Structures are given as C-alpha cells and as structure tokens.
Amino acid sequence: MYLEMYLFNWTNADEFNSHATTKPNFVELGPYVFKEVDYKVNEVWHDNGTVTFQQKRVWHFEESMSKGSLSDKVTNLNAIATTIAYTIRHRSRFIRETVNTLIRTAGETIITTKTAGELLFDGYKDPVLEAGSVANYSGIPFDKFAWFYGRNNSETYDGIFNMFTGATDIHKIGSIEKWKYSNRTKFAGYCGIVNGTNGDLWPPLPDNKTVSIFSSDLCTSLSLTMQNTTVHQGLVGTKYVSDKNMLDNGTNVPSRKCFCNEVECQPSGVLNISSCKFGAPAFISLPHFYLADESYRNSITGMNPNKEKHEFSMTFEPTTGIPIQIRATVQISLLVQPDDAMSLFRNVPKTYVPMMWFAQRADLPSSYASGIIFLLILPTLGCVIFYGIAGIGVLLFFIGSVLFVRRRRGHNEEQKLIAKKVKTDVSPIVDEF
Template sequence: MEKTNKKVLIISIVGTIIALLGIITGSLWITVIYDWAITKILTLSPSSISNDMWKETPIPMYFKFYMFNWTNPHEFNASSNVTPHFVEMGPYVFREIDYKVNQVWNDNGTITFQRKKVWFFEESLSNGSLTDKITNLNPIVATVGFSVKHKSILIRKMINSLMMRLGEKLTLTKSVNELLFEGYNDTLLEIAKKMKTTNMPFSKFGWFYGRNGSESYDGTFNMLTGSTNLYNKGLNKQWNFKNRTDYYESSCGIIDGSNGDLWPPLPNNNTVSLFIPDICTVLKLSYANTTTFQSVTGNKYIGDDKMLDNGEKVPSRQCYCPNGDCGPSGTLNISSCKYGAPAFVSMPHFYLADPSYKNAISGLLPNPEKHQISIVIEPTTGIPIQVQAKLQLNLLIEPIQHMSMFENINKTYIPMLWFIQEADLTASYANQVKILLILPTLGTVTCFGIAGIGVLIFFIGIFVYIRQKLRSEDNQVLLSKYDGDIRNRNDI
C-alpha cells in the first residue's frame, strides 16, 4: 500500500510539472519564444538560414529585354514633321544568378559586400536571337551632342565637323548582343574620352558591357543585417562607402531602401523603397492590395504616378531636376549617373507618364498588366513572393544649332529598350514560408496540448489513488466481517 501511494504521488507530481511547463511555454510562445525564434531565423548572420538563401539566388530569376527598332529614322531626320515609329522586339531572356561576394561582417550590425551577377541566354524562352539587328538612336552621337550643346559655337562646329569626317549618323544598326553585353568599338567614343567630353570608363559601348560576371560593376553595399533591429533588415546604409550620392541634390541623394531580395517584416507599410544602382537612387512603390501566390498571401506594392513624379504631386522630388528644371512627369533624369548621357528612365511604353512622351512617337502601347512595376512581399517574414521589376531606358535628342545632325529635329525622348527582372517563389520555398507562418498556432496548440497531457496524467494519479483507497476500505470491511465470524464460532 505504501509503495502504491508513492507511485501515485510521483505520477501526480510529473503530471503537475508537465502541465505547468505546457501552460507556461504556451503562454510565452507568441509573446517571447516565437519572436526570439523568428528573429534568429530572419536575422542575417554568417550561420543563419536567411544568409544561405541570400548569398546566392535560391530561386529561378530571369532578365527579359525588349528592344525598340526604329523603322523610319531617315524620314525623321529629313523632316521635323515626321513622327518616329518603333517596333518592339523580344523578349530576349537571360537566366540570372546573383552572388553576394567579398562579404565583411561588421560589429555595428551591418554587412559590406558586392554583387556579382551572371547572365545566361535562354534561347528557348526568347522570341528572337542575339544576332537580331536593331536600328535605333546612336547613343555616342546623342551623348556627345548633349554634352556640347551649351558650349561655344566654335566647339560645336568642331565636334560637328569631326563627326561628319568619321561618318557618324544619328542612328545605327547593331545586333542585340552588341547592344547588350558584347559591346562594340566606336572611334567617336575613343575621341570623346580623350577630349573628356564623357567620363565613360569602358573601351566599348554596350548597355550592359563589362557587367556580366563583374564583382564591382554595381558598387559596394553596406546593409543592415537586422541584428540590432529586425525591422531594418535588408536596408542599405551606404553605397560605395557613402550614405548619399553626388548625382542628385538634397534628400534625393540619400542612400536608403532595399536591394529587392531581402526585406524586413512589413506589417503595415504603405510604401517600400527600392534602391537601384543602375539609376543611383531609390524608387518608392505604393501599397496596392493583398494577393496570393503559391498559397502564400502577401502585400502587393506597385509603381504609381507618384513614383516618377516631377515635383508637382510630390514636392520633395523636385531635387531630381537639374537646376530646378523638371520635364513632364513620368521620367527620371539619370544623366549624371550615366556618364553625362542624355538618359531618362520611365516605366515601359511610358506607362503613367505625361501624354507628351507617347504622343511624340508612335508604336508604343502602355498596358498596366504588361508594364506596371510590382513586388509582392509576405508581411510577417519580409520574404518576396513575386518580383516584377520593370524600367525603360530613353535617350533625349533635341535641336542643337551648328550641329547638322540635330538641327532639323524636334525634342524627343527616344525609347531604347525596356526590361523585366522577374522572380517567383517556388513551391518548395513557399512550403517553408508556410511553416514559419503557422509556427505561432502550431507552437501554442502543441504547448497547451502538452499541458493537457500533464493534467490528464495528474488526474490519472488522483484516480489511481482514489481507487486504491476504496479497495483498501473494502478490504478492511471484509477483514472485520471475517474476524467477527471467527469469534462467533469460537463462542459456540
């Protein structure tokens, strides 16, 4: 009987301990334990899960280029009444792998690194070949003209004479590969560099020449890891060792925003900032709605009419206008970022831009489904679910006196190309995200389930104790009756 009581006591104590542990752990799970666990998982560190996914592109990512072929350049050059017409060609699809290299982990909660992007042409996914010929504005001629338009008449005449002797034309025809990655030699470029008309550092011209496989092209980033504040994770603190650029004035030159592949939790953000080294600044995307992909729900942010505003709707954006001179809303002047070239970025097909851009040319058909910039981010973890980064590169040409190629033309923004950087969360990674999202419920249910088991064990102990007690009392009654019977027989 004594041994049984001890067993019952042990069972009850064990049940009580399990129940208390379950209740305490369940109560602390959401408020303390889950926050600690999710912080450990999401914070970037040399040994973290998030670092394994970030240091090399974990999901398929594609770069799709669309080139604009100018079909009537001779007519445009001969008469100011002719509207330039363009035919879109492509897409020319490249698979992209993004490596984070030369990593240095700093004591102040940041990491310094460079990005090495490698592209592989995917002909089976493309509508065309890299040998396709594209006719469009001559970027070197346009840049030289833009750089000397305010110079003296003598200098403009000298440059014009030089370009005529070299046989330069307002337009040129090159293959897609030459225009994108391979590049091409140009005598005018060599002369312009010697004359310091341009500070372009490359021996050839190509929109992405020298970039494929380069570790230094995009610059050096200093980014917050989230170790001091998870809600700052992935945000740039410096670029090329400065917290602002000299390409734009005032607040427009501040380095901020995410590189697009790593975000902090964004539970209630109305906007997100995306830093793009190609344009040396940040673009702000606005919250649109929630959407679901791979059964994961995220917040969708899009480029709206304020993203490339000229200062009318967003006064703070006036600092993007050189000398306070803003053009029509819908393009961003990036000439200072692009070696003095008359380069302007817009959304593809001048989507949401001032109508004057599209009215000056023909062949472009803006469509929100095709040309809207968007990114979908899971708000609890900050993991991007879908990325559709889209921009169009345009070059400005305008009349320049004493330069024959520019005298009979209207001021026009010529579309050169546009691209999509596209990435979708795969099913396997989506399942991992789902596990992170159900951890609060799963942990709470599990902990209180364990507590319930502890309570059950405790009551089992009580039940065993009561049953043993009842059996003991029954035995006592039986023994008493037995003793009475014996005494009665003896009396006889």
C-alpha cells in the same frame, strides 16, 4: 530569376527632322531572355550590425525562351553621338562645332544599326568613342558601348554596399546604409539620400503602406505603394505596385522636385538619371511611358502602355518580409534635342527616344513556399502542442486521481471486510471460554 530585354526598332528613322510630317515610329523587338544569378562577394561583417559587400551578376542567354536572336538587326538613335552632344551642350560654340566636325569625319550619323547582342552585352567599337575618351569629352569610360557592357560577371560594376543585417534591429534587415562609402548620391537634397533595401532582404512588412528599394543602376530609390493582398503558391501576400508618383519630379509631389537638379524639369513620369550614367542624356520611365505624361507618347508612335505587362510590382509575405513574386520593369530613353552648332542635330525636334526596356522576373519556388508556410504555422503548431500536452497532463492527472481514490476506497473496503471477518472468526473461540 530571369531578365527579359526588349529593344525598340526605329522604322522611319531616315525621316527624322524638324520638318517631318510623320512622327518617329518604333516597333518593339524581343524579349531577349537571360537567366540571372546574383552573388554577394567580398563580404566583411561589422560589429555595428552591418555587412559590406559587392555583388556579382551573371547572365546567360536563354534562346529557347526568347523571341528572336541576338543577331537581330536593330535601328535606333546613335547613343554615342547623342551622348557627346548632350555632354558638351553648354560648352562654347567653337568646341561644339569642332566636335561636330570630328563626328562627321568619322562617318557618324544620328542613327545607327547594330545587332541585339552588340546593343545588350557584347558592345561595339566606335571611332568617336575612342577619340572622345582621349579628348575627355565623351564621358563614357569604356572602349565599347552596350547597355550592359562590362557588367556580366563583374564584381565591381555595381559598387560597394553597406547593409544592415538585422542583428541589432530586425526592422532594418536588408536596408542599405551606404553605397560607394556614402549615404548620398549625386541627386540634390532629399532625392540623393540612400535609403531602402537592396531588393534581396526585407524586414517584416505587417502594415507598411509603401516599400522602397535602392537601385545602384539608377543611383536612387524607388517607392512602391500597397495595392491589395493576393495568393501565390499557397501564401497570402501583400502586393506593392508603381503609381504615378514613383517617377515624379515635382509635378505631383513637390518634395521630389530635387530630381530636376538645376536642369529643365520634364513632365511627370520620366526621371533624368544623366548624373548616374556618365552624363548621358538617359531618362527612365515605365515601359512604353506607362503612367507618364501623355506628351511623351504623343510625340512618337508605336507605344502601347499596358498595366498588366508594364507595371512594376513586388509581392511579399508580410510576416517574414520574404518576396514571393517580383515584376520589376524599367525603360531607358535618350533625349535628343536641336543644336545649331552641330549639323547632326541642327534640325531635329526635341524628342525622348525610347531605346529599350527590361523586366526582371522572379517567383518563389514551391519548395520554398512550403517551407515558409510551415514557418508561419509553427508558432500556432507550438501552441497547439503545448496546450495539447498540457491537456493530456491534466487528463492523466484526473485519471490518476480517480484511480487513486477508487483504489484507496477499495483498500478501505477491503480492510473493513478483513476486520469484520476476523471479528467473526474470533467470536466462537471467545464463547468457548
């Protein structure tokens, strides 16, 4: 399995203000490809048909598969300053002005330039982040910032899962019962229910119209809709894809309005996951705002949504529920908005700034596919063997019966001949007397 990461480079960031005549322009950099290996650790099996575990993910950079290097310079929104401003947006003007002074004194600006490696896994130190941790207003519980900082090789980052094993009900296999000892997340109502599988194990999917996967990264579940059947590695699979409702927040599906969670609802296609990301103004969408409301793309330039490249899809062998092809795509954007108490943000237009997107890609190896094909034909093969053996048995019985009858008939004929011969031989002797 591979994780492809793309970063957005802001080419005209120095022109970003409410009086600008040009829109923010972004150029996609990457992919920066990492090989991913996942482990389930600290497993505890329970009598109720569930298992509790943690998961450890290990990523290794694959330079030969990447376009660019981890030393590439990337310019974009200052995530730390933006997060702090968003976190304290409802605090008093005095507090916001004080924090603004602290940020300016530290030499921070609204834009920052870092290497791809620093932004992805390595992280970078920031005086405002350190001061914010001490003052407890940054909301970020780390000494460095990176999109995947502290995650590589960690057993604890993703939390503790409780999952059905399928021992008591095969149709529940892989379904998450609880995450972090709860069956709810911080989202309100229906939106906060923990449901779906962990993405590794799935129940049989003979006629499911939708499938759901729970993502600890997003603190919610994503639902994909059946599209069609396809053939991969000789296996006929059912393909499920993202649609315009997957990241809706009530515009298209009223029951999903709970994703707004007492904040201003944004147009469809982008979900607010700030409650899952330490209060940061983090919003997820499909890459390049694919399937999202046009307003997101209209406020900036450089977005080129493409169904083939940016669609979220999973293909399963329906009888077994085994994934045979995965294309999981998600984009992270940060919301920046004006605040007249903070000089850094006083004259900025409200903008959803694309920061990065990633694609998790996996294909079932041909050796595994051959095994599944054999598994699928095994019942048919068993029937063929059963009826074949039964047919051979009937044939042998028939042949045996014919041979028995013929042998019996031959024996009777032989007895008649012997009897006739004896009678013939005895007759002359009788005549002599």
